[in-house]
Amino acid sequence: MHAKPLMKAFDRAAAVASAVRTVGTEQAGLTALAAALDNGLSEPFARAVETISHISGRVIVTGVGKSGHIGSKMAATFASTGTPAFFVHPAEANHGDLGMIAKDDAIIAMSWSGETQELKGIVAYSRRFAIPLIAITSGEASALARASDIVIVLPRVAEACPHGLAPTTSTLMQLVIGDALAIALLEARGFTAEHFRTFHPGGQLGAKLTKLGEIMHTGERLPLVPSGSRMGDAIIEISRKGFGCVGVIGEEGALKGIITDGDLRRHIDADLLAMPVDDVMTCAPKTASPDTLVASALQIINASSITTLMVVDKGRPVGIVHMHDLLRIGAA
The missing domain is CATH 3.40.50.10490 (Glucose-6-phosphate isomerase like protein; domain 1)
Structure with missing residues (x-):
């Protein structure tokens, strides 16, 4: 009833x-x-x-x-x-x-x-x-x-x-x-999480179990300038690559720092274009390895209030991931 x-x-x-x-x-x-x-x-x-x-x-x-x-x-x-x-x-x-x-x-x-x-x-x-x-x-x-x-x-x-x-x-x-x-x-x-992904290939869960190495931008898409460069060159690289940032690398190819749109705003000055990138960059930026799961990368991005994450292997930048990449695969 x-x-x-x-x-x-x-x-x-x-x-x-x-x-x-x-x-x-x-x-x-x-x-x-x-x-x-x-x-x-x-x-x-x-x-x-x-x-x-x-x-x-x-x-x-x-x-x-x-x-x-x-x-x-x-x-x-x-x-x-x-x-x-x-x-x-x-x-x-x-x-x-x-x-x-x-x-x-x-x-x-x-x-x-x-x-x-x-x-x-x-x-x-x-x-x-x-x-x-x-x-x-x-x-x-x-x-x-x-x-x-x-x-x-x-x-x-x-x-x-x-x-x-x-x-x-x-x-x-x-x-x-x-x-x-x-x-x-x-x-x-x-x-392991890798085993878990085998049984959950679809949807947001499967996306979060993807590794950064599978979705990162590599090669010519990487926004990089050598240490000692002028900010004018760095700004051109930021604009050309479209990630809103540029990595600064040392002589050995290791990532020394990163320059973001926020760094540019903090250093707005008439002499900005002539400044060395080393004076503007953020040292020890947030990074991840190619084997990092997207779920972990998303946690780093959210916790650090950033939109891009440099992917490094043995200290050398090998890729970059933007928040839009995580949205594209349905992980966020």
Whole structure:
């Protein structure tokens, strides 16, 4: 039966107070979960990570209702962080999808009560073929817990729902324990940002995992003048290359400094064109290496309030990246 529209005036203060209570209740749930991990939950959690890290197959996540929705997200997080995984709905498993599960896999079964009837088929299948079964449940003595090889028992805490019925705090804890498993496995496998990019080639995330060496301007596009040059030559180079700056290099080709539009404004004078670049340049400018991820470069640019970043290799300028380059690839 659908809720009827409110007949009385909407109380904004009450809505905000409700939100604060919900956040507080769910925070309390996460606090209880953290405390459990510091105590008895640490041993089964570590065993689950060890078990999954040693399988040659995939992680099969299963669950019904809200646990199933969380399970789908858990499987997606595993898969994107280097642990092959997919979600199998228990009802579909009972009608043929059990064939998707192999002996070298591991199963994570999620049920808050641990008495979900729909899980019986997949649990029995795991026992028949000796497939590792990891339960995530609050029912320590439940049927699911008794059948499983490893049981991650989540603490029983109050739901944010005032009636104690709608899964809220409980599903949040399921979500967090899934993330904790995924990150522990990621770290155990030495999964790097480069690996992460392999699974996320598109969108802003893929752009941020691009290296500067792939997008930087090089060769004749580099705005450079030698140390000892006059500012007149530097200004011509700034205008010709169009990056709003010019790098100053020493005899060995190393980057000594940089002159930006801001440096020009600070040194406006009738004698500016005749001044040596060394008197105007900013020494020790912000730089990055060709292997620097775009995400890191973006952080440097934002933190330093600059628009360009010189890319150096062993102290020598090899490229330049402008904020517009990051916008062009969708990283900013």
